Amino acid sequence: SDLVPEFQALWTAAQRRPDRQQRGEVKLTRDGGERTLLVRIAAERLAGELLGFVVTFDDVTELLSAQRAAAWADVARRIAHEIKNPLTPIQLSAERLKRKYQGEVTSDPETFAACTDTIVRQVEDIGRMVDEFSSFARMPQPSIGRENLSNLIREVVVLERSRASDIAIELNLPEGDMMLRCDRRQVSRALTNILKNAAESIESRLVREQADDGTSAPGRIAVSVADGRGQGGDESVAVVIEDNGVGLPEAGRERLTEPYVTTRTKGTGLGLAIVRKIMEDHQGGLRLEDRPGGGARITLVFRDMEETANDGEKDPMKVATGLGLG
Template structure:
């Protein structure tokens, strides 16, 4: 009985064994999957801990690449490779940020220096050019553009030897003699635009010589060397020197010639008065010879008087005068002296009051009109044209007062026009060459300037009857000439143009005038 019960229990359990095995397999599979997932999670956690510092380094590197030098990574207390790499990265970023700050500060300082240098170069009257090693212009200040009559964009980038061929000898000598400042004079242009320049060329190096190189002779220095060219317009200085020299010559000539002229003239006049009725043999020849002596002595006397006027021109005594009246009287005087020439004037209705020396301005105007009559005489010999002279006074838009003398004579020679106001420069056989020199000196003493133009070049409207051939000589007074002179500005003397002149310059001006 018990055996049967045991057998039936065994058979029942045998029937349930498959289900139990399946359940046990499912439990095992679940446990295995749970362990696997846990292992994967732990693996991911460890992987993230390993990758996260690297990711932060990658992100910081990208920010650094984009220009954000403030990018940093979080440093850990660990001493493994990741921690060392993070600390090295932060040090590198800090150094880059510091160096960029220094570079920005250096660039800012360089920019300030550049602006300061440009301001200094823009304020000096000397022309300054910077050249590279090939002789190309890299820098040109305003004075250089004006003196060379070039616009900056056309001059910069060009080879100076091609742009200004006259400077080639000075530049060549500077290349042949490094370490020395080369100086020379050149002449630019022609006619009224001609000018004399004093040029100085200095060779400079763009970078310091490397260690061990011979000072001043290394190939490195020669390759990186450039030039600084400075130049000044010395036309006025040379003209003033010539004026002073000719004034001294005129003074000596006047002194040496004037003394014997009076006895010669008196002797000739006495011979004519005493012996004109006693000479019976060819009395006409005697009369003609004595007249020739007297006439030539008078001509020489007038020339000596011009020498004296030029050499001993007194300082102007300035008073308020009506320029219209001065012009009217000068025209009337020359109408009597040259009745064959039509001399007219064009004056404004209102008085033109200026502070001037009446006698000197009248003398200057008379000299210009005399030159005009002589030019008309030259043209009349060539084509027989009738002579016309017009004296005009006008005030331009800038308030300047312009005194013009226009004639229909032979005009002004272009090749020596710039030198016509220098002493003893003349185109006439019997001219002394002092007329326009005296006019120029009087104009400069009044703060004015003289302008010489052909009628074809003038911007003024031509008077009726003029055919465009002739000359227009102008004395251009500054607007300040209408104001009372002699005032002091901040303890300094003031010239007629109203500009301050230092005591040293004023002293030099007085010395030149005294020496002249």
């Protein structure tokens, strides 16, 4: 305990009760970082005589942090679920009220329509935020399969076209089907988040220019894919998404992929954090650049992954409890 004063309390206890093994968590702060050790002290005896004490310790810092993250994710998932459940009936009821009684309300039909529309819109916003929040909290280990990347991108683009119908989304895919070993749901999620940001930054530009002088270039997003595999290149597939929106903010660019960093009033700041996590899990990359001529150019770089049988082995909670802690 002269060497490690933090062990003092355990050490005193061990000397007082040499018949019992003492065990406890000890926090150490060295060189500015805090580590948590699991320390055990047991008496060593020979023929009833106390020879000394054996001290063993394990560094459980990472394990505890994984446990905490898993516990937090679990709470977040449950809360998100509880919030989402009532949203659909609220929305359907508001829509039904509007459909059914729109014609019957005579005293102030405008207010009636405005209020029901507000309910529907706000409920949609809550739903989207909760989706983003829970998918960030969830972020399962990717389950890798051989996927048709061309189709996957087409599907995401079709959905986005119907959501932002005033924006022209151009798609440039190489000929033939591109296959990639990846997690299809996560890759769709990443693309959707990037397209959503692009559409939002175009909307911001249009709103701003409307206020300035009323003339605007129409919104345009271009998605193009370059497959560098089998060409002696770096064996990667690059998906480039360009928009003619407001452009990335000048300041604090390197922090845009951190959770909760947003410049939008209704933003969650989770979109790019999710994309970054997905790209890290795919051993790929994410580049945020200016598009020549205005707007942003986002590049996602994918590599073929090893296929996995996703058996939940890597669930941090299971790893932690599997080691018999606590």
